[in-house]
Amino acid sequence: MLDPDEDDVRKAAAGDALAAGALVRRHLPRMVGLARRMLNDAAEAEDVAQEVFLRVWKEAPKWRPGAAKFETWMHRVALNLCYDRLRRRRETPDPDAGLAVADGAPSANAAWLERQRASKVHVALGALPERQRAAITLVHFEERTNIEAAEMLEVSVDALESLLARGRRSLKAALADVIEDLIGDADGAARS
Amino acid sequence: MKARGQKMDSARFQSLAEAFGADCGRWPASDREAAAAYTLEHPEQANAILLEARKIDAALDLTRADVGDLSLLTARILSSAKKANRPVFDYRAALAMAACAVFGVLIGYGGGMLAPPSDVDEFYFASAFEAPTLEDEG
Structure with missing residues (x-):
C-alpha cells in the first residue's frame, strides 16, 4: 500500500522542518474538524490536534510503513484522545451543558433560525454514542470511503455500516422538527 | 456487503x-x-x-463549518516539532554518571585508608622534611 505521508514522516523524524510543515498543513484541518465534531468544543479540539502531532513527532522516528496508512493511524490517535476526553466529561458532568442551545427570543431572522437549527443538529450529534458520531463524521463530513472509515474506527465494513445506519436513524428521530422545517423551506423556495 | x-x-x-x-x-x-x-x-x-x-x-x-484560522495552532505545533528533534538532556544518565563518580572517589579514598604504610613513603617523607644541612654538604 502506497502511503503518501511516508516520505514526509521519514524526513520530519530526521529534523526536516519543511517535511514537518507539510504534514501539519496536510492533516491539521482534518484533525481539528474531527475533534471539533466529536467534542463540540473548539478549544478542546485544538488541544487534541496538538496532542496528535506531539505523538506524531514522538512516533515518527519509529514509524515503519505497515498495514495502516499514517493518516489512518493519526485518525485512530485523534479518536482515542476524543474518547478519553468524552469519558472524563461523563465522570465530571459540565453544569453548563446545554446552555449553549437554550432558546432565545424568537426572531424572524433567517440566519438566527439557521443557527438554531444547526445548534439542534449539534446537540443531536453530541447525544449519539461516540462511535456512531465518529462513523458519521468520517463518512459524511470527511467523505471517507467505507474501507478507510472502517480502518480508522478499527471495525469491519459491515460494523461501520451498522454504526452509520443506527446513528442516522437516531438523528432522524431526534431532528424530526428540523427536517420538517427544512422541507418547508425547500417547498416555499420552490413555490416562489 | x-x-x-x-x-x-x-x-x-x-x-x-x-x-x-x-x-x-x-x-x-x-x-x-x-x-x-x-x-x-x-x-x-x-x-x-x-x-x-x-x-x-x-x-x-447545517453544521458544516470551516475550521477557521489555524495559523497560531500551526506555529505551536511546528515549535513542538523543533523541540522534539532537539537532543534532550537525559537526567537519568547524568545521575548515573554522577553516582559512578562519587563511588569511584569513595573506593579510591577507602582503599588508600586501608592500605598498609609502605617504606617508600617513609623515604619520601624523610627526604622531603629532613633536608640536608650545610654541614652535610660541606
Whole structure:
C-alpha cells in the first residue's frame, strides 16, 4: 500500500522542518474538524490536534510503513484522545451543558433560525454514542470511503455500516422538527 | 456487503441509503454499479428512498463549518516539532554518571585508608622534611 505521508514522516523524524510543515498543513484541518465534531468544543479540539502531532513527532522516528496508512493511524490517535476526553466529561458532568442551545427570543431572522437549527443538529450529534458520531463524521463530513472509515474506527465494513445506519436513524428521530422545517423551506423556495 | 456485479434489491438499496446517505458517491465502491442499475430499473422507489436519506444529509450539512484560522495552532505545533528533534538532556544518565563518580572517589579514598604504610613513603617523607644541612654538604 502506497502511503503518501511516508516520505514526509521519514524526513520530519530526521529534523526536516519543511517535511514537518507539510504534514501539519496536510492533516491539521482534518484533525481539528474531527475533534471539533466529536467534542463540540473548539478549544478542546485544538488541544487534541496538538496532542496528535506531539505523538506524531514522538512516533515518527519509529514509524515503519505497515498495514495502516499514517493518516489512518493519526485518525485512530485523534479518536482515542476524543474518547478519553468524552469519558472524563461523563465522570465530571459540565453544569453548563446545554446552555449553549437554550432558546432565545424568537426572531424572524433567517440566519438566527439557521443557527438554531444547526445548534439542534449539534446537540443531536453530541447525544449519539461516540462511535456512531465518529462513523458519521468520517463518512459524511470527511467523505471517507467505507474501507478507510472502517480502518480508522478499527471495525469491519459491515460494523461501520451498522454504526452509520443506527446513528442516522437516531438523528432522524431526534431532528424530526428540523427536517420538517427544512422541507418547508425547500417547498416555499420552490413555490416562489 | 454484496459482491460486485450482483443484482441489488430494494432492501439492500434502502440499507445503503440509510447508512451512507443519498449521495451514491459515498456508497461502497463494490455496490455502486448494482445501485445504479437498481435506480434505472426502479426509479420511483429509488427516488423515494433517496429523498428520505437526503433529509438527514441536509440536516447534517447545517453544521458544516470551516475550521477557521489555524495559523497560531500551526506555529505551536511546528515549535513542538523543533523541540522534539532537539537532543534532550537525559537526567537519568547524568545521575548515573554522577553516582559512578562519587563511588569511584569513595573506593579510591577507602582503599588508600586501608592500605598498609609502605617504606617508600617513609623515604619520601624523610627526604622531603629532613633536608640536608650545610654541614652535610660541606
